[in-house]
Amino acid sequence: MSRPSVQREPRPPGLRGATRVLLERELDLAWSGGGGPLLACGFFVCLTAVLPLAVGGDFRTLGPVAGGVAWLALALASLLSLERLFERDLEDGALDLLALGHLPMEAVVMIKALAQWIAVGVPLGLTAPIAAMALGLPPGLAPLTALSALIGGAGFALTGTLGAALALGARRGGLLIAVVVLPLFIPPVVFGAGALERASSGQSPVPALAFLGAYVLFAAVITAFASAAAVRNAQE
Amino acid sequence: MIHTLTLADLTVIRGERRLFKGLNLELKAGQALALTGANGAGKTSLLRAIAGLLRPDAGTIAFRDGDGNLLDERTARGREVHFLGHQDALKTGRTTREELGFQCDWLGHTQHGFDHAAEAFGLQPLLDLEVRRLSAGQRRRLAMGRLIGSPRALWLLDEPMAPLDVRWREAFADQMRRHLDADGLIVAAVHDPLPIPVRTLDLGGLG
Numbered sequence: 291m292s293r294p295s296v297q298r299e300p301r302p303p304g305l306r307g308a309t310r311v312l313l314e315r316e317l318d319l320a321w322s323g324g325g326g327p328l329l330a331c332g333f334f335v336c337l338t339a340v341l342p343l344a345v346g347g348d349f350r351t352l353g354p355v356a357g358g359v360a361w362l363a364l365a366l367a368s369l370l371s372l373e374r375l376f377e378r379d380l381e382d383g384a385l386d387l388l389a390l391g392h393l394p395m396e397a398v399v400m401i402k403a404l405a406q407w408i409a410v411g412v413p414l415g416l417t418a419p420i421a422a423m424a425l426g427l428p429p430g431l432a433p434l435t436a437l438s439a440l441i442g443g444a445g446f447a448l449t450g451t452l453g454a455a456l457a458l459g460a461r462r463g464g465l466l467i468a469v470v471v472l473p474l475f476i477p478p479v480v481f482g483a484g485a486l487e488r489a490s491s492g493q494s495p496v497p498a499l500a501f502l503g504a505y506v507l508f509a510a511v512i513t514a515f516a517s518a519a520a521v522r523n524a525q526e
Numbered sequence: 527m528i529h530t531l532t533l534a535d536l537t538v539i540r541g542e543r544r545l546f547k548g549l550n551l552e553l554k555a556g557q558a559l560a561l562t563g564a565n566g567a568g569k570t571s572l573l574r575a576i577a578g579l580l581r582p583d584a585g586t587i588a589f590r591d592g593d594g595n596l597l598d599e600r601t602a603r604g605r606e607v608h609f610l611g612h613q614d615a616l617k618t619g620r621t622t623r624e625e626l627g628f629q630c631d632w633l634g635h636t637q638h639g640f641d642h643a644a645e646a647f648g649l650q651p652l653l654d655l656e657v658r659r660l661s662a663g664q665r666r667r668l669a670m671g672r673l674i675g676s677p678r679a680l681w682l683l684d685e686p687m688a689p690l691d692v693r694w695r696e697a698f699a700d701q702m703r704r705h706l707d708a709d710g711l712i713v714a715a716v717h718d719p720l721p722i723p724v725r726t727l728d729l730g731g732l733g
Contacts, residue, residue, distance in 0.1 A: 383613030
């Protein structure tokens with residue numbers, strides 16, 4: 291039985307290579323592993339569809355709150371697939387494999403947050419203006435709704451990743467994540483709905499968008515270090 | 527490349543129990559160590575500590591290269607250490623090809639690492655099957671693929687042979703011999719004797 295001799299020099303994937311490899315895997319798992327974008331978007335649409343049934347279909351009632359309701363629904367829909375982020379990797383040992391790669395755990399959690407944004411945040415951001423218009427949001431505000439929802443979605447993905455890491459290993463972690471993460475979702479909801487509010491009253495939405503962007507950057511820094519520490523702790 | 531693994535005065539406490547205290551060990555390239563002991567004696571914890579997945583409560587774990595220089599722990603573990611736990615780290619919804627490819631890519635592979643791994647553990651007929659369709663032994667062989675696909679010096683193995691049948695136990699013993707011949711190091715937690723020349727470290731029973 292002749293086999294090629296074991297090569298001693300592995301080719302390291304490099305930082306970009308390893309990032310791409312992990313991102314592709316995370317996106318594949320998000321799309322195929324149940325939950326994922328369709329579920330989040332379906333939940334989002336259902337929530338906004340229930341509102342007119344609850345408060346009546348009058349556009350004079352719905353129009354003023356359409357932006358705010360869309361943001362609330364966005365925050366809730368962003369919670370759905372967070373449990374999947376780390377819990378399964380911990381259960382099946384994949385987290386150990388990820389810990390022994392070339393990238394530090396800080397990079398691993400940020401790649402997971404990026405995948406969460408691409409798989410859930412972006413589809414939700416594109417659904418948001420449609421759902422908000424169905425509730426009576428002026429069509430002129432649709433591009434701003436999409437833009438703010440895309441930025442806010444990055445914030446949801448980052449703080450959601452942090453919550454998922456902190457809840458790791460706890461029983462009924464999914465519920466715990468919601469309780470940990472929802473308070474952290476308040477600032478983007480305030481800034482995002484505020485941007486729409488200002489635009490609809492003729493003011494510039496830029497300050498609110500700037501606050502939203504600042505929140506995302508802040509969340510990025512905190513999430514990288516705090517989530518990595520939480521994951522390491524859960525592995526012990 | 528890791529040439530020597532040194533454990534000095536290592537102590538690990540889990541909850542209220544002290545698993546081991548003041549453990550000293552030196553393992554050099556080409557050597558294998560079998561960890562034995564009762565269930566709960568701390569075999570897995572020791573492997574996880576060496577892999578950097580568990581912080582020891584006292585003592586040091588050092589990796590040195592052939593010239594005796596101390597290697598950076600983080601770099602050594604990220605490039606030179608394989609940890610094969612009793613969980614296989616596989617995703618049930620993905621195919622064998624995807625999972626083996628990910629393991630090789632993520633850990634850093636040689637040019638034909640994927641093909642060598644598939645050949646070494648007879649994975650070619652399984653490549654298009656989802657992991658959920660594989661038996662326990664087949665899953666273990668798939669997880670072992672990373673040992674071949676991504677050559678790393680130090681193998682940390684937790685009950686590696688348990689789900690394998692006789693044929694693949696022999697094949698894996700063959701791979702371990704090759705690894706040692708190529709100046710690799712192996713630390714394996716086992717209940718059955720390993721079919722290769724090893725030193726044994728008995729962690730004892732409960733207590």
